[in-house]
Amino acid sequence: MSENSATSKPIVNRLVVIGLGLIGSSLAKAARELGFAQQVVGISRRQSTLEIALQAGVIDRAEASLADVASELTTGDLVVIGVPTLTVAQVLKDCRDLLAADVSITDVASVKGSVVAAAKSLYGQMPPQLVPGHPIAGSEKSGVTAANSKLFAEHRIILTPNQNTGQQHLDLVTQLWTATGAIVSNMDVREHDEILAATSHLPHFLAYSLVDTLAAMGDNREIFRYAAGGFRDFTRIAASDPVMWRDIALANRESILTILDQVMDNFKEMRSAIEAGDQDYLMATFTRARDARNHFGKILESKALQTGIQSAMTEKTINYVVSPGGNAQADLRVPGDKSMSHRSIMLGSLAEGMTEVTGFLEGEDSLATLQSFRDMGVQIEGPDQGRVVIHGVGLQGLKAPSKPLYLGNSGTSIRLLSGLLAGQSFDTELTGDESLSGRPMGRVADPLREMGAQIETAEGGRPPLKIKGGQTLKAIDYSMPMASAQVKSCVLLAGLYAQGTTSVVEPAPTRDHTERMLRGFGYQVSSQGSKASLSGGGSLNATRIDVPADISSAAFFMVAAAIVPGSDIMLRHVGVNPTRVGVINILRQMGTSIELSNQTEVGGEPVADIRVRYAPLQGIDIPEDQVPLAIDEFPVLFVAAACAQGTTVLTGAEELRVKESDRIQSMADGLITLGIDAQPTADGIKIVGGQLGSGEVQSHDDHRIAMAFTIAALRSSGTIVVREANNVATSFPDFVGLARQIGLNIELTQSQ
Ligand code: S3P
16 A cells, blocks of 8 residues: 555556656556555656656656566556557557456557557457556646646546457446546547547647747747737647657547648638638638637536537536525516527528527527528527527528537427428438437428438437438428427428428417418418418518517416415516417416516517416316417426316326426426325326425426426425426526526536
């Protein structure tokens, strides 16, 4: 056992670190300080390095070569190859010749393909004892004198095991890195090298190249004197270790060349645009880049992600700890309507001319739609306090995106876009987060295929969707098997590109924002009873759109007022389209006092102020015709039912099972945890009103479940902990701020 503080149980017997550079010596130091190795052996060819390492307490024992310790090593011992990338092969050869097969081996090289190739050629195949690894941590300082035992804390370590890798070796290496405070994940070798080429290697080469270019210019001292903030920030990494970066450039040649070519093409285009004074190109490129940077900024700022890899996996989970009570008195305006915000970007992009949108919802879902159109070459300014200006490109003006369109959590984005993209001349691929990747897309793929579209889905009709461009679409008369505005909108949007008149018949009325907004853009759409139709081949004219507040977000505060005695909440400028007012009808039927005032029409959509006051709530049988009109409001309506006198029964709502989560199950589980008698059924739920208690509920990453249980705390007897509330930002970015205005006491906590 090392003399230094042994704070945790040893994970490995002997930790042998070959190469005492920054990474190797930092790992050795961490192992000694935290006591997770019985003995830390440092190996270096340089005597002076070994002496410094011993003196500085980085290692327990110093050796000049692996041969000096190899025969002592057995199961539970770990050899870490910490030498520069191109030297790994040489050390691996020693490992093959000297180490028993039960000794674990890992490395820390920044490129993994070359390590795996060297191992395969030396051993004939990947040896089970080798777990290739890459700690994404570093500094511009190098060598043993810079050893820092905290270097890996909250940084990512990527391991690239394959099917040959022995589980005991993988476990050991994983435990070791975890003990340093790092976040360990596994990845495919090729994927690792491609991602790192783009996010880490390329920026280093750009920085080296820029400094070198300026350094070569005449009296460079003069130039550097004037090179201030931007230059300093951009070139910080050009102070890194040249040997390491030479090795990386050579070891990851293929991936680096691919990304360098892309950047050089981009540079060439930018050069021509500057030469030609092409303002549009420059604006579009800079705006796109700025917005992408802002989008990832949040993620990049988090310490765990100083890794150069943007990945939602590493985002921390946000939980709400909500104390009971609150007054439910307020005058509020909730954010813009999500459905209309999506459609404003889609139609504005496809219109001729400039569309100005105000009241746009700056939530992650609608921003995902916005980013997709930027990815397809549309210049979009903003959003800036809800104002967005879209430079429409016309129905035929979209450009092929260079990568799959990522739609996050948003079902509306993926389903509506699939209709639009089925009619383009180029191929596209649509992907999303874990929740979206589990949602059914056959409902849009089926009618689109009938129209002649070529769409591939993953197993079970799930995303990703691969849409083949250049197909001729023909109009269809489609009878929807389910009441879905997303499916209706998808088919109608494909109909814009089809020959003939496309019509959709719905089994029950669903939100009609697509039809209304298309008319606002001057496109003829006929609605007769349950049938909406349009003919392909027209064009859209840019317009102004004022997006009203989202009734689905207002619903949380309507229910807040409905469950708190003495409450009085005014909600301003809310969209009250008749296809969206189920929540008003249901709450009124349960006894709540709801008054509408200032009723007007804005851009073809009815809008009103809604005042909600408490009156005792009664359980009801919810009329099935209200289900599609309140489809997104059920999570919070279930909270109203839990606070009502008697039983509330919902039927005909099987669609709730395929929303962002299975909302019937998620709500039933949470309500039961809080002591309410809630019985889920195949197409609904039965809830017996009672006293809400306290407890920890899972939102299953579903924004509306998280918000519904937050509102429940107004009437709970104890604290409600809502797990996984990150996705509240998809539809209601400042929910917590507004909830605090009605007296809710919400504390935000983070967990891994
Ligand atoms: C939406 C339609 C609804 C709704 C979703 C938004 C839309 O989905 O749940 O939040 O904007 O068209 P379905 O049409 O699948 O019911």
